[in-house]
Amino acid sequence: MKAVVTTGNGGYDKLDYRDVPVPTPSAGEVLVQVLAAGVNNTEINTRLGWYSSKVTQGTENLTSNEDEMSDAAETADGGWNDATPFPFIQGTDCCGRVIAVGEGIDSALIGQRILIRSCIRSNGWDSLENIWMASDFDGAFAQFVNIAASEVFPVDCDWSDAELGTIPCAYGTAENMIHRAGVDQNSHVLVAGASGGVGSAVVQLCKRRGAKVTAIAGKSKIEQVNALGADTVIERNDSVLSILGEKSVDVVIDNVAGDAFPEMTEVLKRGGRYASSGAIAGPMVNLDMRTMYLKDLTLIGCTAWDEPVFPNLIGYIERGEIKPLLAKSFPLSEIEQAQREFTEKHHVGKFVLLPPAMTEQQKSHF
Incomplete structure (x- = not known):
């Protein structure tokens, strides 16, 4: 599959658009075809190492300060939970479609359009400990992504894939x-x-x-x-x-x-x-x-999402109580251009990346 692999802390040269193996869902997981993936500050911050305690500037200034970027890379604490698992696939937002399920998951999910809850309360709702898709494990800047079935939420609405891709994060x-x-x-x-x-x-x-x-x-x-x-x-x-x-x-x-x-x-x-x-x-x-x-x-x-948050959003969408604010869409291969425009802050709302459609060979596999 095509994916953007972030190879380490640094500039746009750390974004590598390439072929990688399609993941296989383990027990309790589903495989999602990514239909749209939003662009967020957090992906840029993680690539730059902004979450490191060594960094004291705002994100708009970090790219011009190579010393702070270097310090963040050396201390390896530039991610949300300290070390970032480079090389890995970023992409915190995902509108997708379930195309395969792992052991123990109802196959009725297959074919459903879904949003992924990217914040996972890893020790249950009584603990604020959390892990994040695209910060702690591979995310949605790819044609396919694996995710725990508990974090998949079917959504029934007339929004486009790109519009839904603006929502999760x-x-x-x-x-x-x-x-x-x-x-x-x-x-x-x-x-x-x-x-x-x-x-x-x-x-x-x-x-x-x-x-x-x-x-x-x-x-x-x-x-x-x-x-x-x-x-x-x-x-x-x-x-x-x-x-x-x-x-x-x-x-x-x-x-x-x-x-x-x-x-x-x-x-x-x-x-x-x-x-x-x-x-x-x-x-x-x-x-x-x-x-x-x-x-x-x-x-x-506020980092760990509380239990009502994502179900609330699905309800708001399905009842027409909120509207998407899609500023612009880009092909996944143009991630560098998308992030450059994103950092210029001339837009209102969200940018979204669109992965390539499944090939005939991929369709035959599923």
Whole structure:
């Protein structure tokens, strides 16, 4: 099969589009033909080694700092769970079709179009320990992927494969933060980075719950973020504190961080909740501990998805309660171009990679 193999920490030269063996499902697994695979920050971050404790910059600056990239590669702690299993296949998002099942799995799954839950609670729902497809084992930047049958969710809708490919990582991450932060119809939520894949999902999912949403976006993207349902959009370079004032929002959902972090805690009301699953503008922030404890704030780190998150998303899709935000599709072979455009951040929503269709020889095998 065709696949993109990431060979190590580094630049685009580490993305190798080549032939690799088709995996065989073990007991409890299914083999999925990948129909569409979304592009996310996490794949780029993992390739660059950004999760290493040696890295202190935002992701947009890391590619120009070869020293930090080198340090991350040498310490081998640049993945979500320390070492990344190079060489391996990335691709955290997958819309696909089940084409084979392993021992103990009902063959009725074969032929069903599915989404893969890429975050696996490896020790059960009572533990926050987790592993991720495309960070800890091979993912969806390929024609086929193996996955535990428990992580496969059939979906019945009229969306295209590419549209479904926008959902798993971004919307799962967004719904998890919203769920953990207890967003409801009485919440005023501030969303940083609202034009990105996760941010645009947060806006939609908060509005679905009836919340008031104030979004932050670049000037050129304000109109598109308004169209997602945001009640107010603040231009990215403006002072949130000056516009909203102190103690003005119940929840902040922020995957940007960096220099803007202190204002995020200032605008939170007493007892407010701050949730994050990323830090694209920089992981090192200034926190005034007095602001945190005097205002009784709750800071919520979100990586492990909670049990209701993915079933919720499937229901939202099937009931027409959310819509996909597909910015652009690329052939899988053009992954370098897709990631280059992705890092330029001129788009709103998600980029998706489309693997080649099955060959006649592959079809005869299945």
